[in-house]
Amino acid sequence: MIIYKTFSFDSAHYLPNVPAGHKCGGMHGHTYTLKVFLAGEPGPETGWILDYTDLKNRIRPVIRLLDHKLLNEIPGLENPTAEKLSTWIWNKIKPIFPELRRIELNETPGTGVIYEG
Numbered sequence: 001m002i003i004y005k006t007f008s009f010d011s012a013h014y015l016p017n018v019p020a021g022h023k024c025g026g027m028h029g030h031t032y033t034l035k036v037f038l039a040g041e042p043g044p045e046t047g048w049i050l051d052y053t054d055l056k057n058r059i060r061p062v063i064r065l066l067d068h069k070l071l072n073e074i075p076g077l078e079n080p081t082a083e084k085l086s087t088w089i090w091n092k093i094k095p096i097f098p099e100l101r102r103i104e105l106n107e108t109p110g111t112g113v114i115y116e117g
Contacts (some may be wrong), residue, residue, distance in 0.1 A: 009067035
């Protein structure tokens with residue numbers, strides 16, 4: 001069984017490696033949405049894989065690293081494409097959740113990346 005929870009955060013960034021004049025070369029911001037998917041068997045007593053409150057509380061420190069920040073200033077995110085940001089997030093939360101199976105990161109409602117490790 002797979003469960004998920006959706007989080008959001010607001011960050012600014014610019015892409016330093018795009019061609020001159022590209023609109024993403026200038027600083028701009030996004031309201032990102034992040035879906036975190038965990039897989040496992042529901043516990044016989046609780047009936048769930050993980051309490052959603054526990055999931056939220058364990059992800060919160062990672063979200064705080066990104067929320068209302070300039071992503072380019074975070075070590076490892078000097079060129080913060082959605083693809084790079086998704087792998088960065090994965091590497092931060094995989095040690096917290098061995099049952100992590102997938103993340104979905106959206107920069108806008110219509111664009112995003114799916115990362116499965």
